[in-house]
Amino acid sequence: MSLASLLVLADGRLPSGGHAHSGGLEAQVSAGRVRDLDAVAGFLRGKLATAGLVAAAFAAASCARPGEWASLDQGLDSRTPSPALRKASRAQGRALLRAARAMWSLPPVGRDLHQPVALGVVAHAGGLGPEEAAVAAAHGTTSGAASAAVRLLGLDPYAVHGLLARLTADCDRIAADAAARAESPVDDLPAAGAPLLDIGAELHATWEVRLFAS
Amino acid sequence: MHPENQHSVAGGALPHPSDGYVAPHSHGPDEVPHTHPDPGVDPHEPLNSGPRALRVGIGGPVGSGKTALVAALCRALGDEMRLAVVTNDIYTTEDADFLLRNGVLPADRVRAVETGCCPHTAIRDDISANLDAVEDLEAALGPLDLVLVESGGDNLTATFSKGLIDQQIFVVDVAGGDKVPRKGGPGVTTADLLVINKTDLAPMVGADLSVMDHDAKARRGDLPTVFLSLVEDRTATPVADWIRGLVAARVPAA
Numbered sequence: 001m002s003l004a005s006l007l008v009l010a011d012g013r014l015p016s017g018g019h020a021h022s023g024g025l026e027a028q029v030s031a032g033r034v035r036d037l038d039a040v041a042g043f044l045r046g047k048l049a050t051a052g053l054v055a056a057a058f059a060a061a062s063c064a065r066p067g068e069w070a071s072l073d074q075g076l077d078s079r080t081p082s083p084a085l086r087k088a089s090r091a092q093g094r095a096l097l098r099a100a101r102a103m104w105s106l107p108p109v110g111r112d113l114h115q116p117v118a119l120g121v122v123a124h125a126g127g128l129g130p131e132e133a134a135v136a137a138a139h140g141t142t143s144g145a146a147s148a149a150v151r152l153l154g155l156d157p158y159a160v161h162g163l164l165a166r167l168t169a170d171c172d173r174i175a176a177d178a179a180a181r182a183e184s185p186v187d188d189l190p191a192a193g194a195p196l197l198d199i200g201a202e203l204h205a206t207w208e209v210r211l212f213a214s
Numbered sequence: 215m216h217p218e219n220q221h222s223v224a225g226g227a228l229p230h231p232s233d234g235y236v237a238p239h240s241h242g243p244d245e246v247p248h249t250h251p252d253p254g255v256d257p258h259e260p261l262n263s264g265p266r267a268l269r270v271g272i273g274g275p276v277g278s279g280k281t282a283l284v285a286a287l288c289r290a291l292g293d294e295m296r297l298a299v300v301t302n303d304i305y306t307t308e309d310a311d312f313l314l315r316n317g318v319l320p321a322d323r324v325r326a327v328e329t330g331c332c333p334h335t336a337i338r339d340d341i342s343a344n345l346d347a348v349e350d351l352e353a354a355l356g357p358l359d360l361v362l363v364e365s366g367g368d369n370l371t372a373t374f375s376k377g378l379i380d381q382q383i384f385v386v387d388v389a390g391g392d393k394v395p396r397k398g399g400p401g402v403t404t405a406d407l408l409v410i411n412k413t414d415l416a417p418m419v420g421a422d423l424s425v426m427d428h429d430a431k432a433r434r435g436d437l438p439t440v441f442l443s444l445v446e447d448r449t450a451t452p453v454a455d456w457i458r459g460l461v462a463a464r465v466p467a468a
Contacts (some may be wrong), residue, residue: 019330133353
């Protein structure tokens with residue numbers, strides 16, 4: 001395992017399409033549920049405990065057994081009730097695979113994998129293990145939304161990064177759990193849901209003008 | 215025989231045969247060590263067969279007339295070549311209706327890309343959403359001759375990645391001040407074509423076109439600069455001619 005490879009994969013500057021997605025935050029800001037730093041902190045905690053948990057589990061499993069990408073992708077599809085979120089996840093998976101093909105030698109996989117499955121496959125190709133894939137997935141579900149919070153609400157960027165720093169222990173714990181069950185059957189992997197994220201994503205997709213793709 | 219010289223194919227998914235492809239085989243012990251392309255990986259870009267569309271980026275500050283230039287180019291070129299547009303600007307159904315109502319471009323030939331409040335990132339640092347949009351257009355419409363990629367309004371330092379476009383146009387306007395070419399910046403200095411737009415407004419804003427021309431030449435060396443008034447020239451003739459030249463040079467006339 002190369003720590004430097006993990007940094008390359010988890011770097012926010014990796015050109016994998018993430019900058020155009022708010023992780024559901026734009027819809028919640030517009031709905032008035034998230035207006036300040038405290039609300040962003042709550043949003044990030046909730047996102048990590050639901051979408052982050054599921055993403056970490058599927059990234060770890062896909063890294064442990066990249067040959068099963070198709071059934072893992074299907075498993076994540078069935079855990080994503082919102083069509084808009086399915087589309088956003090596949091768009092980011094596609095972008096990640098595009099970037100990763102220039103970095104490492106990828107096995108033949110579908111073009112539009114869900115982002116966590118793509119992340120696991122890419123991590124494997126980069127010589128990383130399930131726990132590293134999972135920690136990158138967990139961190140990614142919060143860092144993208146945090147960056148969007150700075151842009152959408154004009155919050156102090158230092159304060160927002162302070163929130164991310166305080167979530168690292170949770171990210172590590174989630175990644176360790178995900179790695180421990182990386183060999184579990186797809187149906188036994190976590191299925192935590194966040195109905196407000198699903199509803200927000202569906203509303204967001206109907207907007208005429210939006211700044212983020214999701 | 216050295217085990218590392220034995221080649222096998224994992225996964226059974228062979229790429230299509232190509233010049234670089236080496237069938238599974240083994241070597242004698244006296245051969246010079248060498249490597250082959252990984253047979254599980256297609257080394258080629260996933261492009262359509264035949265020459266892909268010329269991609270022209272159109273950037274420039276907010277309000278300089280990028281969307282109006284795109285509309286003029288669609289008017290000028292829409293009937294003579296297969297054309298599509300990707301826009302990174304905040305794009306409303308009103309904009310789409312405008313293009314449609316004016317018969318400029320059907321809605322299925324325009325794709326809007328959200329940039330997450332970072333228009334320069336989407337055209338320079340992380341071009342994946344724009345590449346997806348271009349590929350989606352080509353998949354939906356078939357082969358194209360020209361794809362215009364319009365950036366969101368940004369600043370004088372915003373330029374397109376060469377991974378996204380082949381040539382780029384930078385649009386500034388005289389109402390933004392006649393000192394803009396002198397300020398330079400990567401857009402003014404390095405764009406393949408600099409368009410100085412809204413020349414009809416020059417007398418009203420006290421802009422000296424000869425100063426702009428002189429400064430642009432000093433900044434850009436041999437790179438071309440054109441003056442334009444889309445009020446007077448609704449088909450952006452000098453820009454359309456520049457693009458015609460590029461397309462003709464790229465695709466041999468059938």
